[in-house]
Amino acid sequence: MRRTRTSPSTVGASQNIYDTPSFFSAYSTLPRAQQGLAGASEWPDLRLLLPKDLNGMSVLDLGCGDGWFSRWAIDSGASSVLALDGSANMLSRAREVSSSELYAGIEYRQVDMVNLSLGKDSFDLIFSGLALHYPPDLRLILSKLHASLKPGGSFVFSVEHPVYTAPRQPGFQHAPDTGRVYWPLTDYFDESPRCVSWLGSRVRKQHHMVQTWIGAVLDAGFGLTGLLEWGGTREGEEGRRHPDWEEGVSPRFMILSARRTWGRGFRKVKFL
Numbered sequence: 001m002r003r004t005r006t007s008p009s010t011v012g013a014s015q016n017i018y019d020t021p022s023f024f025s026a027y028s029t030l031p032r033a034q035q036g037l038a039g040a041s042e043w044p045d046l047r048l049l050l051p052k053d054l055n056g057m058s059v060l061d062l063g064c065g066d067g068w069f070s071r072w073a074i075d076s077g078a079s080s081v082l083a084l085d086g087s088a089n090m091l092s093r094a095r096e097v098s099s100s101e102l103y104a105g106i107e108y109r110q111v112d113m114v115n116l117s118l119g120k121d122s123f124d125l126i127f128s129g130l131a132l133h134y135p136p137d138l139r140l141i142l143s144k145l146h147a148s149l150k151p152g153g154s155f156v157f158s159v160e161h162p163v164y165t166a167p168r169q170p171g172f173q174h175a176p177d178t179g180r181v182y183w184p185l186t187d188y189f190d191e192s193p194r195c196v197s198w199l200g201s202r203v204r205k206q207h208h209m210v211q212t213w214i215g216a217v218l219d220a221g222f223g224l225t226g227l228l229e230w231g232g233t234r235e236g237e238e239g240r241r242h243p244d245w246e247e248g249v250s251p252r253f254m255i256l257s258a259r260r261t262w263g264r265g266f267r268k269v270k271f272l
Contacts, residue, residue: 016112017203018065026199036068041251042158042230046129049156049226049257054078058125060148062113062157063131065095070106073127075263082123109135113141118148128157130253133165133205136193138212142220149260155222161229161251164187165207167198170196172249183250213256222258229254 017023032040041047051057057096061070064083073081083106085091085211091108098106111117113135126145135141147154166188174182191212194205208216217224230253 003217006060007158013094016060020201023199023201023203024087024089026201031067033066036066037072041067042255044154045228045230045253045255046158049228049255050127051125052233054125054176056149058082058122060084060118060123060126061118061147062145063134064094064108064129065090065129065131067098067106067108069127070094071098071103072107073125074105075146078125079105081106082118083108083119084113086112103246114142116141118144120147121164122148124153125148126153126155130158130160131159133159133208136206137220138206138208139216142216142222145218146222146260151260153260154225154257154258155217156256158207158253158255159246161215161231161254162210162213163251164253167189168194170198180237181249185250210254213254217256217258221260223261224256224258227255227259239255 009102019028032041035041037043052074057073057078059070059073059078059081061067061073061081061083064070065087070081070083083094085094085108087201088110091110094108102130113131114137126149132138132141141238145155163183164184167184167186170183173184174181187207188209191206191208194207195202196205197203214224216228229251231251232249
């Protein structure tokens with residue numbers, strides 16, 4: 001089956017939906033907005049792929065939102081965090097919550113990922129939480145991230161799972177004969193933008209297949225070190241249940257970890 005690609009030039013810049021008052025107000029009611037990492041369903045899985053020791057690290061938090069991960073990184077021993085986001089609303093909230101001297105090591109900066117500019121070999125750890133499925137040119141961003149990561153440094157990110165982003169009309173359905181809940185998978189091979197309804201607004205995202213995500217990470221020069229798929233809370237973490245997800249039916253988030261190797265002495269995998 002042939003897949004459909006859309007040139008980044010036909011998509012435009014990243015959508016800054018979080019600075020729309022009605023959307024930001026609705027987003028602010030979500031558990032992750034009110035409780036931070038304690039309300040993020042996928043956080044226990046993310047934690048498994050993050051470095052065990054952040055002591056003294058220089059960290060980039062790409063798409064930092066209201067800064068929950070940035071503060072966690074400082075609390076975990078990181079010496080500095082550059083926290084970037086395109087939303088003025090998110091950064092305003094992040095600065096308000098991070099006003100303590102304890103978080104003086106965090107620098108918040110408003111930047112659209114489309115215009116990302118970073119110093120070479122600057123970070124020990126790059127983290128991005130549920131942000132990389134928005135910008136149109138994934139490969140360009142990953143190449144910039146690779147150049148800004150120190151050799152041996154770690155890159156950990158989460159995105160909406162391709163099974164979730166594929167349908168143009170997403171939503172759980174019930175099988176008419178059994179009543180069983182399922183997530184319909186359609187248009188998976190069509191890697192064009194999606195415009196879907198979320199929190200009462202139309203939100204634009206970029207759908208990629210799993211092989212495209214992995215191929216882009218490898219082609220940027222990273223070595224892949226881990227991949228997890230979140231589709232339900234772990235035992236003992238029932239308080240983290242996602243507010244709009246039927247657990248155990250279909251994956252909601254994909255989490256990947258990678259490392260910048262010393263040089264490029266590994267075989268790249270090409271997906272045709």
